[in-house]
Amino acid sequence: MDSRFHYACTVYGHEADVRDIFASPLPSTQIISASRDKTARLWAEDDDGSGYHQKHSFEGHTNFASSVTAIGPSEDYPEGLIFTGSSDKIIRMYSPLSSQPIAELKGHTDAVCALGIGEFQMLVSGSWDKTARVWIYKKGVAGVEGKQVLKLEGHTAAVWAVLLLQQGLLATGSADKTVKLWKAGKCVHTFSGHEDCVRALAALSACQFLSCSNDATVRRWTTTGECLHVYYGHTNYVYSISVLAGGAGFVSCGEDRTLKVWELDSSEPAQDIALPAQSAWSAAVLENGDVAVALSDSTMRIFTTKSNRAASAANVAAYESEVTANLAKSGEGQKINEKDLQPISALESPGAKDGQVIMVRDGTAIQAHQWSESAAKWTNLGDVIGANDKKAAGGKTEYQGVEYDYVFDVDIQEGAPALKLPYNLSDDPWFAAQKFIDDNDLSQYFLEEICTFIMDNTKDARKNHQPAAADGNTADDPFTGKGRYVPGADDSSAAGTSVEDPFTGGGRYVPGSGDNEIHLGGGVASDPIMNPNRYIPSDTDAMDTAPPVKPQSVLRPAITSYFPKEGYITFAAVNAAGIQGKLTTFSEQCGGLSESEMTSLKELLRADGDVTPSAIETLWKILQWPADCLLPALDVLRLTCLWHDFSCKQLCCGTTESDDRPKKLVEMLCRHIVTNDNSKAANANRLLSLRALCNMFAYAEGSAFLMASYKDVFPALSEGFNLGLSESNAQSAPYYGNKNVQIAAASLLLNYSVLLSASSEVKLNSLIRELSSAVRSSCVEVVIVHLVTGESMSDSEATFRYLVCLGTLISDDRNDTWVKEARALGAERVVETAGAVYSHVPKIFECTKSLSVMLFE
Structure with missing residues (x-):
């Protein structure tokens, strides 16, 4: 490759994670995105090339918009067509000029998480219902009409990726860790090798394609079943791959906060680009050669090899500050091996490649530094706050600027990143679980099991915890028990059956694993910043003074910790x-x-x-x-x-x-x-x-x-x-x-x-x-x-x-x-x-x- 990618601009507008991004075949340089805010949006490049502005928003989804594709203008569709898949199980078709769908394709029985477009008005979709489906759409008397022509069954878990190849071949990637090749509706080959969910596919040529996986690798395959190359470099799930112009290389992104640029025959990335968000859900190579990345911070970031489209020095500095701030506040801190730490003197030597990250010990702190080839210097990304799961001062764990007794990794489903569940021993587990559901827009279905998870993993700690009551005496928390969980320790308690939900994670806790009871009860009032869902009036809230409560001896004996309930x-x-x-x-x-x-x-x-x-x-x-x-x-x-x-x-x-x-x-x-x-x-x-x-x-x-x-x-x-x-x-x-x-x-x-x-x-x-x-x-x-x-x-x-x-x-x-x-x-x-x-x-x-x-x- 002749040149390196540099930050160009940020595209703002979505209100939640941007889940998918597609290089639009519509006129001019445009991008189409799909988001958890239930919309898809069309973006056009500004006249001066300095950024992008929203041209249209496509609505009608009743759940997350998770996949998008499109076709260019044709005789039947002068404006082109846009297709979106959603967690509401429906595929919708839009005219680029209308905010409401002009047709819907129904048949999947679970979320539609992948779409692919082919010749002869063919659309293929992948779903959590473990199937891929082939659809034909055409212009009818009443408008655009669609019909399912094939249902591809054979995967044993969600179909995360679909890819239409030449010669009538279709590839699908699944959470069952395999890639399947189909022809005329029949599976002609199964590719095995990935050790975790297959998340995306990309065509290199008529007979070669790429796959990426939650096992942190990218693989290069021939359509005859041979694995030509395994690319190592990511340190977490890889969600997306996109082939660069000319097919000489590709880009990949995922859960390790990086966009990586690869040459086909290289064993290591040619370039690592740090991103200011935990999850990079999708990457797309645009018509002009730029790369767009869809992120969990509700933005898209654009990178370019063209100097006239690169950001100004001031904007680059602002972007680097975002990267640093994101790493600092994340509290993610990977588990650090002492042998991986370097002395601070290592910063006196140049890095091996652009984007290289090393961790150095500075006194008691562990800091992350990244090598910038263009600036010929190490950039301090900040302290590794959660390194080795160590606690902050006072035995607390810091998360988003606030200290908690615990910050759990909670996986609602196998195959997606963990969500962070902060918890203090003074909090009511039931309300902490409800807040977690509200904050992450999850189904109430998970409430009981998330609460069970909290209680199972804090039993001993809650039993020994004596929060101060309003009168200064200690008060028993009704949520008491055994079995303390220390993040980073044995994960055996987290094993369980996965529930198919692509927006939450895999590998640590899967609801359904616990059968223990969940107690709903009182406890002292929580700090409203720590736990805003819970408020218990104190004695100072009294409008008047009533006679004291009769002694407990005259009350009905307490036979359960569920009631009487305390706290609103x-x-x-x-x-x-x-x-x-x-x-x-x-x-x-x-x-x-x-x-x-x-x-x-x-x-x-x-x-x-x-x-x-x-x-x-x-x-x-x-x-x-x-x-x-x-x-x-x-x-x-x-x-x-x-x-x-x-x-x-x-x-x-x-x-x-x-x-x-x-x-x-x-x-x-x-x-x-x-x-x-x-x-x-x-x-x-x-x-x-x-x-x-x-x-x-x-x-x-x-x-x-x-x-x-x-x-x-x-x-x-x-x-x-x-x-x-x-x-x-x-x-x-x-x-x-x-x-x-x-x-x-x-x-x-x-x-x-x-x-x-x-x-x-x-x-x-x-x-x-x-x-x-x-x-x-x-x-x-x-x-x-x-x-x-x-x-x-x-x-x-x-x-x-x-x-x-x-x-x-x-x-x-x-x-x-x-x-x-x-x-x-x-x-x-x-x-x-x-x-x-x-x-x-x-x-x-x-x-x-x-x-x-x-x-x-």
């Missing part, structure tokens, strides 16, 4: 940029917000924001927007109720005695809960209304407001579930099939039970205490209604929370008042049914056993 469930995950974008969009449709109003709303989106009274007035204003524009307003409301005590008081109490807006607010939220509208906007409003009500429990004023509003809230919850879960309305009102909605509704009832429990009595003023009997009676009734109407149709996590709610409501029943009421409402059958339906879920089964003792013995 709140929802703190936030995508501030997304909310602001929606506010701007809907503002134009609903009368407009001034610049100062937009600024005040932004402050409400920050936990540390400086909130002014005018901000609440602006929030009241946007809460009057039409229902189909209300999504960002409800999101702002949800966060305001959680983060800003004075603002929450204004929302729940009004600014004057005659202010009726609080009453109208709760009526509006309840109206969204029971609506029969099943549009996307209505479902989002329903979910956020429930979460906003949950968050109001964060402050005493909000709790009192919800107690006083129970006659609005409880009937809405009952009516909504009777509509949504009855068989006659299952099709017309399917919104309660949404797990997140079910869990939010269950969380709201559970929060009421926490407020009503003996441990919370001191937090209620005298007026509200007078309501507690009526509210508790209503709460018992509603939770049983939900259990009865849901039964086998409810999500297991929602069912668990309902059971904990019921247990909390009756665990301090000194006179059996609520026990008798629960019995009269049919609690015995409900509890037995839940135990039978979810006998495979340990925490539910154990809850039902405990409830049976409390109710009937």
